[in-house]
Amino acid sequence: MTDASLEQLATEAWLYGYPLLTAEVTKAVMTAVPARDDERRKAPVNQFCCMRRTPDASFTEVVSPNADTLYSSAWLDLSEQPLVMTLPDFGDRFWLVPILTAWSDVFAVPGRRLNGSTAGPFLLAGPSWAEDTPPGLTLLQSPTVVNWIVARYATSGPRDFPAVNQLQDRTRLIPLSAWTGDPDDHTPPSDVPVSTGIDTATAPVDQVEALFGREYFLRLNRLMVDNPPYPADAAFLDRIAPLGIAPGASLEGQPPHVLAALDAGAAQGPDMLRTLMSRAESAGDQVNGWTVHRGLGAYGTEYAKRAVITRFGYGANLDADALYPHATADADGRPLHGAHTYVLHFDAGQTPPVRGFWSLTMMNDRQLFVDNPLGRYAIGDRSGMATNPDGSLDIYLQHRSPGPDRESNWLPAPEGSFNVFLRLYWPEQAALTRAWTPPPLRRTS
Numbered sequence: 110m111t112d113a114s115l116e117q118l119a120t121e122a123w124l125y126g127y128p129l130l131t132a133e134v135t136k137a138v139m140t141a142v143p144a145r146d147d148e149r150r151k152a153p154v155n156q157f158c159c160m161r162r163t164p165d166a167s168f169t170e171v172v173s174p175n176a177d178t179l180y181s182s183a184w185l186d187l188s189e190q191p192l193v194m195t196l197p198d199f200g201d202r203f204w205l206v207p208i209l210t211a212w213s214d215v216f217a218v219p220g221r222r223l224n225g226s227t228a229g230p231f232l233l234a235g236p237s238w239a240e241d242t243p244p245g246l247t248l249l250q251s252p253t254v255v256n257w258i259v260a261r262y263a264t265s266g267p268r269d270f271p272a273v274n275q276l277q278d279r280t281r282l283i284p285l286s287a288w289t290g291d292p293d294d295h296t297p298p299s300d301v302p303v304s305t306g307i308d309t310a311t312a313p314v315d316q317v318e319a320l321f322g323r324e325y326f327l328r329l330n331r332l333m334v335d336n337p338p339y340p341a342d343a344a345f346l347d348r349i350a351p352l353g354i355a356p357g358a359s360l361e362g363q364p365p366h367v368l369a370a371l372d373a374g375a376a377q378g379p380d381m382l383r384t385l386m387s388r389a390e391s392a393g394d395q396v397n398g399w400t401v402h403r404g405l406g407a408y409g410t411e412y413a414k415r416a417v418i419t420r421f422g423y424g425a426n427l428d429a430d431a432l433y434p435h436a437t438a439d440a441d442g443r444p445l446h447g448a449h450t451y452v453l454h455f456d457a458g459q460t461p462p463v464r465g466f467w468s469l470t471m472m473n474d475r476q477l478f479v480d481n482p483l484g485r486y487a488i489g490d491r492s493g494m495a496t497n498p499d500g501s502l503d504i505y506l507q508h509r510s511p512g513p514d515r516e517s518n519w520l521p522a523p524e525g526s527f528n529v530f531l532r533l534y535w536p537e538q539a540a541l542t543r544a545w546t547p548p549p550l551r552r553t554s
Contacts, residue, residue: 112366115352119322119374120381122349125342126329127317127382127416128213131423132255133332135313136184137304144299150182153301155192155284157183157258159277162270165478165486169312172476173422175532176487177468178205178261179273181280185256187235188335190285193246194258195292197279198227203263203465203534206280207406207426208233211255211336213419215406215427221465222430222535230292232285236337245290253336259424263466263534265491314420318379322372323360330358341410385417397549398442399434399531406430421476432540434531440549447524450507450554457500462545465534466490469504474526481521482510489532494518506550 136154145152145159150168152158160180168174185192196206196219205220219228232246235254242248260280264273283295308316320328333356338346346355352371353363360368393402405425408415418425422433438444439451453469461467468489473479478486488494488504495517496502505511505519506529520529531547539545 112370115367115370116373116377118349119326119352119370120377121345121374121412122329122352122354123325123374123378124381124385124416125345125349125412126325126332126354127378128419129211129332129336130317130320130325130328131313131419132211132213132257132336133328134316135423136255136257137307138309138313138316139182140184141303141307141309143301143303145297152183153298154184154186155282156297157181157260157277157280157282159274161274161277162267163264163486165484166480169477172314172420173470173472173530174478175261175468175470175530176478177263177466177470177489177491177532177534179264179270179277181258181260181262181277183258183282185233185258185282186254187233187238187251187256188254191232191234191238193230193283193285193288193292194233195230195279195281195283196227197276199262199276200226202273202276204261204276205426205430205534206258206260207424207430208249208251209257209259209406209424210251211253211257211332212339212408213415213423214408216251216256217249218427218430220430233282235335243285243288252339255332255336257424263491314423318382320375322375323368325375325378326352326354326371327360330354330356330360333357345410345412382416382420385413386421389414389417389421393435394543396543396546398438398440399436399547399549401432401434401547403428403432405433428536428541430535432533432536434533434547435528436531436550437528439552441552443552445506445522445527445529445550447508447522447527449552450505450511451522451550451552453504453506453550454548455502456548459545459548460490460502461531461533461547462537462539463490463533463535464537467531467533468492469520470530470532471506471520471522472528472530473523474528476528479521479523479527481523483516483519483521485519485521487532488518488520492517 142151163176207218393400406427468487470487
């Protein structure tokens with residue numbers, strides 16, 4: 110192979126491993142505490158951290174967060190033993206507890222769509238678990254040792270937070286060796302040793318993209334031991350094997366031109382990822398200026414797509430649980446910018462068709478929330494918006510207030526460029542089959 114083709118292959122390998130390294134760094138950042146710390150949104154491995162209120166502009170750990178649900182997050186390490194996960198009865202509330210593998214695929218998703226008001230208790234086990242499942246537990250066996258639970262419980266706002274907080278406290282993880290059948294018998298440890306040298310100030314994705322070539326691929330080789338590639342990856346692994354990339358492999362003895370290709374591939378990876386992200390807007394369904402990406406949470410061998418979603422919306426749900434129409438431009442193709450004003454108009458009876466709920470979320474150009482006078486980052490069917498006399502609905506997207514009579518329907522925008530997500534939780538068939546499509550964003554000034 111030529112040097113150029115080796116570098117291209119190394120860049121592809123960089124994209125392939127991107128979710129696995131992002132999981133490792135994000136896990137390290139979010140678990141670097143001796144005890145659960147809800148204020149800092151951190152908890153030790155195998156413990157839940159509960160976000161007691163919806164995220165605000167200070168939240169930077171995960172890109173494209175939502176402001177519709179309260180999160181309960183837990184990073185799992187199933188190398189030593191399985192965990193028992195218990196859940197409360199959620200009543201009529203929408204709830205969703207997706208469990209992601211270290212490769213960012215959703216491998217199990219307890220929630221209202223599949224389970225009604227409650228489910229479990231579950232036995233969460235790693236890929237090497239081969240013992241009998243204890244009576245009364247439902248086995249969920251992950252293909253990877255590292256997993257991420259991103260539970261989402263719908264909330265209607267601050268007055269509703271205490272009720273959701275109680276449900277969060279009753280969502281529990283218990284080592285199998287400590288399981289008695291009663292979740293109240295276990296108290297998580299509060300003196301867990303914390304590794305030194307963890308950079309908790311830099312966003313995980315920035316840390317991953319700053320890794321030097323050989324360090325990046327050595328980490329990838331190490332992580333693939335406990336978090337093995339999927340069987341469908343065999344052909345790609347055969348392609349990149351000449352670069353020294355394989356589970357547990359060392360780069361010792363690789364010739365200089367191969368090591369140079371690895372360094373070049375890692376250097377080019379972030380730029381390639383940004384290029385793919387810019388192309389992603391034309392890769393999904395295009396309708397009325399919106400891009401609807403489908404097939405999230407289950408990527409198969411679409412490694413580039415998987416890397417883009419890891420960078421752009423880490424923790425994305427399966428289509429059946431959520432759709433995320435995304436807009437970066439108005440109906441005429443002009444980029445969205447806070448110097449202008451926009452309106453999103455829904456005809457009567459044409460708001461997003463969902464069995465859960467829907468919202469419109471504002472993001473800056475780094476896919477994060479931006480401070481605004483209302484502390485409002487999303488608006489939707491639980492926001493108390495005013496409808497027009499004919500039953501239609503207008504949402505105003507702009508930097509400055511549209512006036513007191515319209516502020517109930519105002520989604521504040523930053524001064525600069527922005528983009529928006531229209532989130533549909535538990536979408537109805539009309540949305541899944543494209544019978545319903547989101548209306549265009551119209552620039553009004």
